């Protein structure tokens with residue numbers, strides 16, 4: 196059972212014990228270092244830390260979520276990822292994957308929280324409903340909010356897996372009936388790594404964990420707390436259809452000739468230009484493909500409020516609060532028309548209202564003109 | 570309102586005029602390329618991407634024009650400290666009682682088309698009238714919005730420190746979606762402004778006949794002699810420096 200695992204074993208030892216060879220281990224180190232965006236010179240460092248570091252205890256909480264992050268995680272490309280992370284990084288507590296359940300599971304969690312106070316990593320999958328005293332999500336008879344605050348107390352760092360934990364995802368979409376709240380709005384005093392995406396890419400998740408093990412500190416984060424190694428670039432900037440975008444060649448519909456040619460999906464709603472993620476480089480399912488490669492525009496799943504930001508299959512021009520059909524441009528055109536009409540009316544009114552002054556000045560000018568003739 | 574005895578006054582100095590027309594050009598180019606980027610035209614062709622780069626070029630023009638727009642704005646801010654009184658930053662906000670009175674006058678006479686009970690020649694501004702000045706302040710604010718959101722979006726693609734200065738805008742507003750929406754919507758404000766601005770220039774030119782339209786080319790406006798007399802400037806040579814014309818300080822038009 197999870198909490199009985201030998202914590203004195205290093206990652207390397209447990210990998211070898213699992214039946215992998217030293218060569219497999221080195222290949223894995225190289226592979227994960229590449230995903231983490233490290234230089235080749237750092238591979239040795241990665242291998243070394245895996246050889247010498249004892250496992251970090253991890254508590255993995257599930258709140259308002261669909262478990263797609265866990266699913267993505269266990270499908271991460273390399274078998275060692277699953278092995279070390281599920282087995283050896285040792286999820287001391289994760290509802291989905293642990294053997295224990297019920298009181299036993301809760302006991303395991305509390306044992307870890309006490310024993311490794313200040314040392315364990317808290318992974319959170321899902322948002323926390325703050326509405327109605329947090330009653331929309333209860334585990335073991337306690338609200339998610341309660342559980343999060345308790346678990347965060349002794350955590351060394353928190354990883355917010357997926358868009359739910361980072362920005363609320365679909366359950367936080369307007370009007371957000373349960374007041375689904377991302378982790379960083381509730382926990383303020385702990386370092387939080389945000390790993391948005393619905394779900395995040397498995398390799399990204401593994402890369403972040405290995406980074407924590409290897410360097411014993413958080414990966415470099417951007418202004419909103421995402422690891423720079425994976426979220427510094429827009430999908431658009433690493434998209435293989437980008438040359439079509441720059442050439443102005445766009446699919447107009449999903450079934451036209453342009454779509455068949457593999458043109459850019461910008462006009463059928465691709466959100467790649469607004470979305471920061473590594474889909475274009477790491478791709479999905481062992482690097483097989485990613486949405487754009489499969490002919491579907493990016494829906495921007497790793498961006499805040501992507502559910503509320505316009506239809507998935509149109510260029511985003513929607514304006515919240517003006518109804519679904521109206522876009523900023525429709526409103527703009529109507530307003531410009533009304534304005535032009537108003538100005539024309541003003542011009543006519545001005546000529547009527549100021550007719551006396553105008554008549555005077557025109558007369559004087561005419562007289563002046565006549566002087567030249569005489 | 571009569572067409573007699575006008576004196577020529579140098580209102581818009583050369584840098585102001587250059588600023589104005591570069592600004593016009595930039596806004597036009599930015600709006601047109603901006604709308605193309607937001608909604609590119611449909612082209613059905615069997616072309617390969619390697620054969621053209623027109624969309625990339627449109628974007629390059631947009632970014633280039635944005636830089637010119639930005640630096641032009643900076644130079645105008647500089648000039649608002651060293652330029653003449655009509656270009657001065659103080660002339661844009663209603664600090665004095667006269668300027669506030671002028672707002673009322675303009676709203677009443679030029680917007681609501683009422684008539685003043687007593688004709689006061691000083692109500693006709695030499696430089697910007699106070700309402701127009703406020704509209705330029707508003708436009709300046711919108712221009713700042715465009716600069717911040719635009720460079721914010723651009724910063725990620727650039728390695729230069731200048732756009733990088735604005736990188737914080739995107740996380741502040743919650744991501745590219747929101748920043749883009751604001752950038753797009755604010756463009757319409759420029760269009761509305763342009764409509765009203767051009768109309769009012771023609772309006773003033775037609776009703777006052779003081780060369781409102783041509784002033785932005787040559788820099789001169791015409792001010793009636795009566796005005797000079799009222800302000801006690803009748804006998805002064807036209808090139809009197811402002812310091813020696815105390816009454817002019819209270820000029821509602823400045």
Ligand code: SF4
Nearest residue numbers: 431434459460465467
């Ligand atoms: S398909 Fe999407 S991400 Fe790729 S180039 Fe076109 S707009 Fe950008």
